[in-house]
Amino acid sequence: LATNHGRGAKSDLQNAAQALGASVSAVEVAKFLDKKFQDLPSFQRAAFLVPSKGGLPGIDPALVRVDEECVYLVGNSLGLQPSRTRVLVSEELDKWAKWGVNGHFTGDRPWMPIDETVIQQSAAIVGAEKDEVAIMNSLTVNLHLLFVSFYRPEGSRNRIMYEASAFGSDYFAFESQARLHGLDPTKVLLPLNARTGEELLHTEDIVSAIQAAGDSLAVVCLGTVQYYTGQYFDVKAITEAAHAVGAMAIWDCAHAVGNVDLSLHEWGVDGACWCNYKYLNAGPGAIGGFFVHRKHLNKGLPLLAGWWGQKQAVRFNMEHSWDPEVDAGAWRLSNPPVLQTVSLLASLEIFSRTTMSELRGRSMLLTAYLELLIADLVGDQLSVITPECPSSRGCQLSLKFSEERSCLATFTALERRGIVVDHRKPNVIRVAPAPLYNSFHDVHKFCTALREALSEVAEPAAKRAKV
Amino acid sequence: LATNHGRGAKSDLQNAAQALGASVSAVEVAKFLDKKFQDLPSFQRAAFLVPSKGGLPGIDPALVRVDEECVYLVGNSLGLQPSRTRVLVSEELDKWAKWGVNGHFTGDRPWMPIDETVIQQSAAIVGAEKDEVAIMNSLTVNLHLLFVSFYRPEGSRNRIMYEASAFGSDYFAFESQARLHGLDPTKVLLPLNARTGEELLHTEDIVSAIQAAGDSLAVVCLGTVQYYTGQYFDVKAITEAAHAVGAMAIWDCAHAVGNVDLSLHEWGVDGACWCNYKYLNAGPGAIGGFFVHRKHLNKGLPLLAGWWGQKQAVRFNMEHSWDPEVDAGAWRLSNPPVLQTVSLLASLEIFSRTTMSELRGRSMLLTAYLELLIADLVGDQLSVITPECPSSRGCQLSLKFSEERSCLATFTALERRGIVVDHRKPNVIRVAPAPLYNSFHDVHKFCTALREALSEVAEPAAKRAKV
Numbered sequence: 001l002a003t004n005h006g007r008g009a010k011s012d013l014q015n016a017a018q019a020l021g022a023s024v025s026a027v028e029v030a031k032f033l034d035k036k037f038q039d040l041p042s043f044q045r046a047a048f049l050v051p052s053k054g055g056l057p058g059i060d061p062a063l064v065r066v067d068e069e070c071v072y073l074v075g076n077s078l079g080l081q082p083s084r085t086r087v088l089v090s091e092e093l094d095k096w097a098k099w100g101v102n103g104h105f106t107g108d109r110p111w112m113p114i115d116e117t118v119i120q121q122s123a124a125i126v127g128a129e130k131d132e133v134a135i136m137n138s139l140t141v142n143l144h145l146l147f148v149s150f151y152r153p154e155g156s157r158n159r160i161m162y163e164a165s166a167f168g169s170d171y172f173a174f175e176s177q178a179r180l181h182g183l184d185p186t187k188v189l190l191p192l193n194a195r196t197g198e199e200l201l202h203t204e205d206i207v208s209a210i211q212a213a214g215d216s217l218a219v220v221c222l223g224t225v226q227y228y229t230g231q232y233f234d235v236k237a238i239t240e241a242a243h244a245v246g247a248m249a250i251w252d253c254a255h256a257v258g259n260v261d262l263s264l265h266e267w268g269v270d271g272a273c274w275c276n277y278k279y280l281n282a283g284p285g286a287i288g289g290f291f292v293h294r295k296h297l298n299k300g301l302p303l304l305a306g307w308w309g310q311k312q313a314v315r316f317n318m319e320h321s322w323d324p325e326v327d328a329g330a331w332r333l334s335n336p337p338v339l340q341t342v343s344l345l346a347s348l349e350i351f352s353r354t355t356m357s358e359l360r361g362r363s364m365l366l367t368a369y370l371e372l373l374i375a376d377l378v379g380d381q382l383s384v385i386t387p388e389c390p391s392s393r394g395c396q397l398s399l400k401f402s403e404e405r406s407c408l409a410t411f412t413a414l415e416r417r418g419i420v421v422d423h424r425k426p427n428v429i430r431v432a433p434a435p436l437y438n439s440f441h442d443v444h445k446f447c448t449a450l451r452e453a454l455s456e457v458a459e460p461a462a463k464r465a466k467v
Numbered sequence: 468l469a470t471n472h473g474r475g476a477k478s479d480l481q482n483a484a485q486a487l488g489a490s491v492s493a494v495e496v497a498k499f500l501d502k503k504f505q506d507l508p509s510f511q512r513a514a515f516l517v518p519s520k521g522g523l524p525g526i527d528p529a530l531v532r533v534d535e536e537c538v539y540l541v542g543n544s545l546g547l548q549p550s551r552t553r554v555l556v557s558e559e560l561d562k563w564a565k566w567g568v569n570g571h572f573t574g575d576r577p578w579m580p581i582d583e584t585v586i587q588q589s590a591a592i593v594g595a596e597k598d599e600v601a602i603m604n605s606l607t608v609n610l611h612l613l614f615v616s617f618y619r620p621e622g623s624r625n626r627i628m629y630e631a632s633a634f635g636s637d638y639f640a641f642e643s644q645a646r647l648h649g650l651d652p653t654k655v656l657l658p659l660n661a662r663t664g665e666e667l668l669h670t671e672d673i674v675s676a677i678q679a680a681g682d683s684l685a686v687v688c689l690g691t692v693q694y695y696t697g698q699y700f701d702v703k704a705i706t707e708a709a710h711a712v713g714a715m716a717i718w719d720c721a722h723a724v725g726n727v728d729l730s731l732h733e734w735g736v737d738g739a740c741w742c743n744y745k746y747l748n749a750g751p752g753a754i755g756g757f758f759v760h761r762k763h764l765n766k767g768l769p770l771l772a773g774w775w776g777q778k779q780a781v782r783f784n785m786e787h788s789w790d791p792e793v794d795a796g797a798w799r800l801s802n803p804p805v806l807q808t809v810s811l812l813a814s815l816e817i818f819s820r821t822t823m824s825e826l827r828g829r830s831m832l833l834t835a836y837l838e839l840l841i842a843d844l845v846g847d848q849l850s851v852i853t854p855e856c857p858s859s860r861g862c863q864l865s866l867k868f869s870e871e872r873s874c875l876a877t878f879t880a881l882e883r884r885g886i887v888v889d890h891r892k893p894n895v896i897r898v899a900p901a902p903l904y905n906s907f908h909d910v911h912k913f914c915t916a917l918r919e920a921l922s923e924v925a926e927p928a929a930k931r932a933k934v
């Protein structure tokens with residue numbers, strides 16, 4: 001499935017329905033697909049705690065069976081909790097209670113090098129070599145650390161290219177990094193705008209903008225999967241275009257990691273950062289991820305230094321001679337946060353049972369199924385702004401409403417039914433079937449509820465129209 | 468006790484012993500003192516999990532009662548675990564399991580503003596106003612953030628004054644911050660050296676060095692309580708001296724917070740950072756602390772920006788117009804790490820039962836007691852390098868051995884007896900009775916064990932001498 005850029009997914013689904021003698025929107029199809037794929041390693045729902053509808057805020061007890069699992073389609077915001085998280089967190093609390101400070105060097109998972117437990121699997125998920133990854137801090141902190149190393153304006157090469165609709169935090173990072181170098185953000189920030197009347201960026205437009213900027217360009221930094229539209233950029237082509245004009249390519253992988261199958265190393269990406277609370281399921285405010293390509297390692301790049309970036313063997317000598325690790329660990333500043341690290345470990349253990357390419361295959365089918373089921377709801381009131389081409393999107397579809405009011409009302413109507421999705425101002429509902437734990441039946445339930453919600457929302461208007 | 472700069476502590480102890488008709492080193496005196504103070508709010512041992520000797524690595528089962536509580540004198544490295552930590556962490560895992568992403572806005576302690584639960588008490592502990600404190604990141608990251616705001620070299624005002632024996636991480640931060648501005652660290656870093664043959668810095672020497680540096684000085688940054696010697700600098704005098712020459716004063720409070728009674732606001736300190744895993748008992752790799760004086764707030768100081776620094780009301784609008792919080796929260800970059808935050812909260816709940824001045828009073832007595840009990844062990848082989856004057860030190864005493872070998876051997880001999888202290892290269896053992904949970908009996912047990920350890924270590928030498 002992952003071959004063929006996922007373009008076969010829709011017809012596969014239709015063929016399956018035909019073989020069952022059912023319409024593709026029949027619940028039997030969802031059940032059939034779940035049964036067919038439930039034993040594959042890419043489906044790990046049983047390893048997660050799925051909230052019950054009854055416990056959710058905003059539900060209408062008359063509309064839901066309170067003990068039923070909710071339909072959780074918001075792994076793009078906060079992933080579900082692995083059931084092993086509590087076990088691993090508890091083990092660390094036990095160690096602290098039993099050993100005190102000796103936990104730094106004692107036992108199976110000593111704290112001093114505890115981040116080593118999460119490097120290898122993190123690297124596998126982003127398509128990196130082990131020495132290219134550090135797990136530390138949080139996304140925006142890591143983005144700044146990357147800029148300190150890669151954004152080194154010299155003369156007229158000082159521009160930062162970014163999406164005009166970049167996530168706010170990234171924009172503020174760009175702006176403050178420009179100021180850090182005494183530059184005027186309005187002069188050096190170079191936004192990529194969509195064509196008039198369009199939502200998405202065309203790869204060829206990005207590439208020509210890069211070429212046009214030429215040697216004024218210092219850094220290109222985009223969100224790998226756009227948080228609002230769900231567009232998955234062509235990382236390889238854009239990175240190559242940046243390199244061709246002598247610029248660096250930095251990628252914010254917040255919405256990409258654990259969602260699409262990245263190859264940061266192979267694509268020659270210079271630096272990347274991500275958060276682990278979305279598709280990586282490491283919990284609210286989880287520890288961040290950080291990538292520097294091997295070609296930049298051990299080259300004395302400027303960085304913000306701290307004792308933890310030193311080689312382990314000399315780290316505790318307290319000498320004032322900087323002797324950094326030869327890998328991405330050189331960017332580490334502080335001793336690792338233990339509970340945050342094992343919260344990530346609990347999720348990575350689950351990822352280690354499958355591969356990103358298996359997950360991506362499952363994901364393309366799930367999202368194609370979602371797209372098929374809502375096809376007849378799409379029209380003037382509601383459109384899907386996410387790219388149709390499966391290789392240009394991750395699992396998320398962004399539903400755009402023509403009116404903000406009906407967007408919010410639909411969101412609330414879904415909430416009352418125990419459907420958890422998210423609303424982004426002004427008028428988008430994001431729906432993200434996470435391949436690791438969402439089922440075809442989840443998608444089917446969502447679509448049924450969406451249909452109900454839309455007609456509920458339309459009703460008052462229809463009534464008003466009659467008057 | 469805290470009045471009189473703690474100078475009365477030793478005679479108070481001696482008077483207490485006399486009233487009991489005992490020598491000050493008699494265990495009855497320890498027991499008497501514990502009984503006398505056990506019900507004061509400054510003694511909260513019952514709120515902590517004290518490891519048993521039997522569970523510790525390195526103990527000799529022949530030398531200890533395995534079920535006895537260990538003597539934990541290393542709160543300057545990793546504080547003990549509050550028993551409420553597990554409860555609070557578990558509550559957050561419950562919320563995540565029950566509510567998923569809705570935990571950001573639901574319940575008593577919603578995640579979105581969860582750092583608010585730890586600001587007020589943190590501010591009280593460092594002597595700050597509420598709006599001057601942010602709880603975020605880790606110490607070294609926060610030190611860099613302070614430097615971005617306060618170290619803004621202009622022309623010849625570009626020097627950073629620091630202790631020649633500064634903690635390694637701080638030194639690397641200074642060096643990399645100089646480089647960030649294209650400056651040569653060897654030209655701008657200005658170390659404060661102790662007088663020849665001395666370990667400690669004299670306030671008057673620091674002040675004259677600041678005056679001599681004059682308007683070449685951009686920033687003075689010291690460790691408030693020196694990690695190695697235990698010296699507590701005169702923050703007020705040094706900060707004033709820095710201001711007098713137009714420099715900024717930044718303080719690393721890692722070893723000061725929860726140990727001494729700070730008044731960061733009153734002293735006019737410009738910026739400060741700390742870690743919460745030492746005297747603050749928030750666990751390995753705990754979240755960091757950050758202070759910016761009110762005089763600098765809401766003044767558009769340069770900073771590394773992120774979405775979380777925006778006012779809550781506009782934070783989720785995703786607009787690209789920076790609208791920062793009016794308090795220290797403007798320096799926040801990312802959404803808060805929930806488990807780390809409640810780990811700190813569990814400890815702050817305990818601190819809220821007492822005050823830093825009560826704790827400081829208890830601490831001065833405890834450390835004076837330690838000093839008294841080891842007085843006769845001090846000599847050629849072993850000296851205390853921490854200042855004798857109670858107002859120039861926190862709770863820690865640093866024992867310096869003339870030989871590295873005997874230092875290590877003593878450390879091991881203490882470890883075998885279930886005494887947890889720490890060793891710092893090359894030849895110092897740091898002993899830190901944390902006032903919040905250490906008892907006089909702990910100190911007494913340590914001294915008894917130290918006596919045994921020293922004679923055990925001396926024995927082979929004595930035997931060698933005989934041959």
Ligand SMILES: Cc1ncc(COP(=O)(O)O)c(C=O)c1O
Nearest residue numbers: 334335606607634636694721742
């Ligand atoms: C005085 C001092 N400064 C800085 C640090 C570095 O702390 P972190 O690893 O939390 O950044 C420490 C750690 O023990 C310290 O004691």
Ligand SMILES: Cc1ncc(COP(=O)(O)O)c(C=O)c1O
Nearest residue numbers: 139140167169227254275801802
């Ligand atoms: C695309 C993107 N970038 C940056 C961030 C900011 O993340 P953090 O608060 O972890 O720094 C987010 C958070 O959702 C995001 O979605």
